[in-house]
Amino acid sequence: MNIVARVGLPVLLLATGAAGLAVAFAVGGALNYTAGNVDVTVSLSVSTMILYLSASVLIGALTVALWAIPANTDAYRRALDIAALGGVVATLSSASSALLVFMNVSQNPFEASDSFGQQLGFFLTQVGLGQAWLVVVLCAASATVLAFAVTNQTALFFVGLLSLGTLVPLALQGHAAGSADHALATNSLLLHVVFAAVWLGGLIALTLVSWRLAPDERLAVFRRYSTLALIAFIVVAGSGAINAWVRLGSWSAVGTPYGTVVVLKVIALGLLGLFGAWQRGFFLAGKRRSFTWFIALELAVMGAAMGLAGGLSRTPTPVSDDVSANPTPAQILTGEVLPPPLDMTTYFTMVRIDPIWLAVCLFGIFFYLAGYVRLRRRGDTWPILRVLFWVVGMLALLWITNGAVNAYEHVLFSQHMLAHMALGMIVPILLVPAAPVTLALRAIAKRTDGSRGAREWILIAVHSRYARLISNPIFATVNFVGSLWLFYYTGILRWAITDHIGHEWMIVHFLLAGYLFVQSLIGIDPGVNRLPYPFRLVQLLIAMTVHAFFGLILMSGTALLVADWYGAMGRTWGPTPLEDQASGGAIAWSLGEIPNAILATVIGIQWSRNDAKVAKRLDRQADRSDDAELDAYNEMLQKISHKSR
Numbered sequence: 001m002n003i004v005a006r007v008g009l010p011v012l013l014l015a016t017g018a019a020g021l022a023v024a025f026a027v028g029g030a031l032n033y034t035a036g037n038v039d040v041t042v043s044l045s046v047s048t049m050i051l052y053l054s055a056s057v058l059i060g061a062l063t064v065a066l067w068a069i070p071a072n073t074d075a076y077r078r079a080l081d082i083a084a085l086g087g088v089v090a091t092l093s094s095a096s097s098a099l100l101v102f103m104n105v106s107q108n109p110f111e112a113s114d115s116f117g118q119q120l121g122f123f124l125t126q127v128g129l130g131q132a133w134l135v136v137v138l139c140a141a142s143a144t145v146l147a148f149a150v151t152n153q154t155a156l157f158f159v160g161l162l163s164l165g166t167l168v169p170l171a172l173q174g175h176a177a178g179s180a181d182h183a184l185a186t187n188s189l190l191l192h193v194v195f196a197a198v199w200l201g202g203l204i205a206l207t208l209v210s211w212r213l214a215p216d217e218r219l220a221v222f223r224r225y226s227t228l229a230l231i232a233f234i235v236v237a238g239s240g241a242i243n244a245w246v247r248l249g250s251w252s253a254v255g256t257p258y259g260t261v262v263v264l265k266v267i268a269l270g271l272l273g274l275f276g277a278w279q280r281g282f283f284l285a286g287k288r289r290s291f292t293w294f295i296a297l298e299l300a301v302m303g304a305a306m307g308l309a310g311g312l313s314r315t316p317t318p319v320s321d322d323v324s325a326n327p328t329p330a331q332i333l334t335g336e337v338l339p340p341p342l343d344m345t346t347y348f349t350m351v352r353i354d355p356i357w358l359a360v361c362l363f364g365i366f367f368y369l370a371g372y373v374r375l376r377r378r379g380d381t382w383p384i385l386r387v388l389f390w391v392v393g394m395l396a397l398l399w400i401t402n403g404a405v406n407a408y409e410h411v412l413f414s415q416h417m418l419a420h421m422a423l424g425m426i427v428p429i430l431l432v433p434a435a436p437v438t439l440a441l442r443a444i445a446k447r448t449d450g451s452r453g454a455r456e457w458i459l460i461a462v463h464s465r466y467a468r469l470i471s472n473p474i475f476a477t478v479n480f481v482g483s484l485w486l487f488y489y490t491g492i493l494r495w496a497i498t499d500h501i502g503h504e505w506m507i508v509h510f511l512l513a514g515y516l517f518v519q520s521l522i523g524i525d526p527g528v529n530r531l532p533y534p535f536r537l538v539q540l541l542i543a544m545t546v547h548a549f550f551g552l553i554l555m556s557g558t559a560l561l562v563a564d565w566y567g568a569m570g571r572t573w574g575p576t577p578l579e580d581q582a583s584g585g586a587i588a589w590s591l592g593e594i595p596n597a598i599l600a601t602v603i604g605i606q607w608s609r610n611d612a613k614v615a616k617r618l619d620r621q622a623d624r625s626d627d628a629e630l631d632a633y634n635e636m637l638q639k640i641s642h643k644s645r
Helices: 002-028 038-067 075-104 114-126 128-151 155-167 168-173 180-210 215-248 251-255 257-286 289-314 327-332 343-350 356-376 384-402 402-407 412-435 434-445 455-461 467-470 473-489 492-498 500-522 533-556 577-623 628-644
Strands: none
Touching: 002 038, 002 180, 002 257, 002 289, 002 402, 038 075, 038 128, 038 155, 038 215, 038 289, 038 327, 038 492, 075 114, 075 128, 075 155, 075 180, 075 500, 114 128, 128 155, 128 168, 155 168, 155 215, 155 473, 168 180, 180 215, 180 289, 180 343, 180 500, 215 257, 215 356, 251 257, 257 628, 343 402, 356 384, 356 434, 384 412, 402 412, 412 500, 412 577, 434 455, 467 473, 467 500, 473 533, 492 500, 500 533, 500 577, 533 577
């Protein structure tokens, strides 16, 4: 790729992004609703668009370096340089955007005075929106420095996680955060911006480094990127559809200015999907010049889509962000309407989608089945019962995170406890016997060119020091039972039910804690030094005792946990908050004891089978040695007997 192409493609991306932003402003009429300085609004939109583009380069370049490109090659080092350069631009643009946001919110013009500086400092440290922008600036700056300094792939993985901080805080503070369905809108927007960054930034990085790769290496790298791009396209399309529906509210709103810009984004996404389908054919055909121009066209559409997204974020939505003129207590606390009375019908019909866990469950089922099919086609065997366990476990997780439990757990303590127990006990008992790590290691091909794919990253994760620590049976047991008390009798419970990030952390923690505990008892995946069977029963007995004691305390307690939340919801149906908490205690006791009884049964069966295997092995050894070991033992006893005489 010549110097003109290397410089021209980023310029083309910025130009089409600016054009998309201008079209969004013209069609959506965002500037007509600007309360403050129009110049500040336009400057902020341009600066934010540059931030998203540069952050995408930072994230995408790190992703392809960690996933597609062999380490310690010129292309790998070039990708890190591109990531660092994207980080520099992201740092500068985020700093300017933070300043412009403050000017837009406060309606204060820029001036070099102590008063302006003090107000800006207060905004960045005390106001939620300002704090989000401060986090973006710090994450961008930190990721930039580390991208320059770090070359180790494992360390770069954490740099990649840090780079996500350039986008995540903005998603939590944008249009979606003020929506009546803020959890749905926020999660869908998070998925949308992160996977769009991987898609766009990865393509930019590969375009700029591909000329440093040999033809065969280039083919392999683009195939790996195509897999990421396909996943990103699916997630971006799905999350975009969810977010658009939340913001539009009905099909009739498609004809509004906001809806028109959404339609333009859908058209751009459709074109990008076609480009992705054709991309592989162009590259395999060896049409280098055609492929370069094809990439240029794809980047142009991506830039326009990014510009449209920037304008869309400034366009008033048909659905008002105001919850209600006279909000109920539930709306004041949760931002959402109180759900209808809970009964058996609503248990199986109520839906409250969490896009993050919807994606996790669907992709989890797909990739497990894909691994199973690959093994079968190769002639290897894999028990169908394990497949059944995995699918049922993922469907259970899907129901807990997207069904009635998710709809009512922020209103009823009992449903929160049901979610906790299901995530920590029921789902892990289904997922652990499926042995997903073993399946992945058998189904995924090993890479030999120095790059790291899914198999390599799984091996690193399973055999890392951190994994050995958290999977240690003693640690897993203490974490499993100890977190139960810490969560409910500290401020963590309040954080989990009142904060969006806290809620997502709660799901991850309960699921992981339960999975590690069950894995230490009955798991078959590698990476765990399990205790002998008698001590496993001791582990289980400790967990059973703690769960029973915890449940009894809740059932007999007279103090309401987080009373200013569950006690102030304004429900006119169902049990009183204290009665509902007692029901939660009963759930903690029953859903703790029943799965533990199942685990005890499984441990007993495994113990019996293990003893049978040991007995057969000893019998075979005795047959081979003609009972030499038994004869030696009898001879030793005879010598002892003679000496005693």
